[in-house]
Amino acid sequence: xxxxxxxxxxxxxxxxxxxxxxxxxxxxxxxxxxxxxxxxxxxxxxxxxxxxxxxxxxxxxxxxxxxxxxxxxxxxxxxxxxxxxxxxxxxxxxxxxxxxxxxxxxxxxxxxxxxxxxxxxxxxxxxxxxxxxxxxxxxxxxxxxxxxx
Numbered sequence: 638x639x640x641x642x643x644x645x646x647x648x649x650x651x652x653x654x655x656x657x658x659x660x661x662x663x664x665x666x667x668x669x670x671x672x673x674x675x676x677x678x679x680x681x682x683x684x685x686x687x688x689x690x691x692x693x694x695x696x697x698x699x700x701x702x703x704x705x706x707x708x709x710x711x712x713x714x715x716x717x718x719x720x721x722x723x724x725x726x727x728x729x730x731x732x733x734x735x736x737x738x739x740x741x742x743x744x745x746x747x748x749x750x751x752x753x754x755x756x757x758x759x760x761x762x763x764x765x766x767x768x769x770x771x772x773x774x775x776x777x778x779x780x781x782x783x784x785x786x
Contacts, residue, residue: 672706675786676768682779690779702740702768702782710740712748723748725756736762737771750777 678700680690691697698716705711710727713720725742742749742756751758752775759771760782770780 672704673786674704674784676702676704676782677785678780679783680779680781682773684776684778690781704738712740714748721748729762734761738762738768750780752777 678696678698680692681696682688682690698714700712700714703711703713704727708726708728709724711722711724713722715721723742723746725740727741728739730737730739738760740758740760742758745754745756749756749758750770750772752772760768760780761771763769766784768782768784770777770782773779
């Protein structure tokens with residue numbers, strides 16, 4: 638419930654922001670059988686309550702996740718002029734509290750953000766165009782992605 642409340646506050650803050658959104662890509666509705674899909678990191682929160690999320694070019698790093706029709710993904714992070722890239726397999730699973738995207742990396746990797754030592758990342762679909770990282774549940778950053786392709 639706390640996560641839902643914080644996410645609603647996040648949406649109000651982002652929705653009321655005066656930032657220039659001219660280079661922000663428009664979210665695209667989820668169509669599970671249409672690939673490739675591109676998910677763009679659009680906002681990030683820290684673990685301190687009541688601090689507005691970081692968005693756009695102010696993000697600590699830029700990141701995309703591409704889902705391919707063969708069940709593989711590519712995750713790319715750009716940080717201080719350095720580009721990190723990793724690939725693996727993905728699946729979409731339905732659980733009692735919603736649908737999730739699971740990225741499985743072949744081995745531990747610096748791009749994996751999770752609550753365990755497994756080389757997996759879990760993301761919850763908040764809507765057809767929104768994806769939320771679950772790392773937030775164990776004091777990691779709140780990571781919010783929009784589907785842009």
